[in-house]
Amino acid sequence: MSSSSPAPTxxxxxxxxxxxDLREHGGGGQTSDTRMFMQLLAFTGCRDTAAVVEDVKQNAKTGAVVYEDLNDPFGVAVLSFSTDPADFVAHTRALVQNGPLAELTPRPRYTMFGRSYSLGYERDLEDTLVGRPKRHALDPKMPWVVWYPLRRSGAFTRLPAEEQKTILKEHGTIGFSFGGAGVASDIRLACHGLDANDNDFVIGLMGPELTPLSQLVQTMRGTVQTSTYLEKLGPFFVGRVVYQSPMEA
Known part of the structure; x- marks a missing residue:
């Protein structure tokens, strides 16, 4: 009697x-595909800020803010924002190539671009992604700004999720403290794959006075995230608002 192997299946x-899953997630099962994109472009050689303001006021097709640079007496910067990233190529590009901005010298090291994002527990996801960053950028009571990019070390991304949350909570508690006191607000943007220097996030700090913003950055230096898991921080753009587009724009 012969045996045979079963035929291979x-x-x-x-x-x-x-x-x-490319959606943003909030608390209670909320999801959204809408994000706010923001871009900061800085220039030097400006001798007539009023002309830049008037041009942005008349010709910007997106929400916009104009800053005067604290550290460059000839420096200005324009913050543009939109939920459609194509607007920065179609409209912001045209704004820069024509009018007073075309006569200025760009400062690419201060170029920042990012998208709003969620952490997964937000009570109002749409407001977190769109309303909040817009309100903070256009708040007339917060004229001082500090914008900067940052990159976390790879070691942070390899930490267990719960340990990451604990580290970020320390950071968030400090931010809430300054925010609750009315001396600072912030805009947090993700820029993975969008930044020329491989940064992970863009942070904007806004306040009625400059000193608390400096103190906020100083306080953050002592957190585990900043002292242990940040690979790069800055450069810092420090400025003061000279124009904000209408909130309804």
Missing amino acids: RSGPPAPPPAP
């Missing part, structure tokens, strides 16, 4: 991997 093609 043929399997079909491997199942495709699941599609990535």
Whole structure:
């Protein structure tokens, strides 16, 4: 009596991997595909800020803010924001290529671009992604600004999720303290793959006075995230608002 091996079974093609979930997630199952994109462009050689303001006021097709640079007496910067990233190529680009801004010298080291994002527990996801960053950028009571990019070290991303949350909570508690006192607000943007220098985030700090913003950065230096897990911080753009587009724009 002869024995024979079972015939090999043929399997079909491997199942495709699941599609990535590209939505932002908030508390209670909220999801959104809408984000606020923001771009800071800085220039030097400006001898007529009023002309820049008038040009932005008349010709900007997106929300916009104009700053005078604290550290450069000839420096200005324009913050543009929109929920459509194509607007920065179609409209902000045209604004810079024409009018007073075209006569100035760009300062690419201060160029920053990012998108709003969620942490997963937000009570009002749409406001977190769109309303909040817009309000903070256009708040007339917060004329001083400090904008800077940062990159976390790879070691942070390898930490367990709960340990990451604990580290970020320390950072957030300090921010809430300054915010609750009315001396600072912030805009947090992700810029993974969007930044020329491979930064992870762009941070904007806004306040009625400059000193608390400096003290906020100083206080953050002592946190575990900043002291242990930040690979790069800055450069810092420090400025004061000279124009903000209307909130309804």
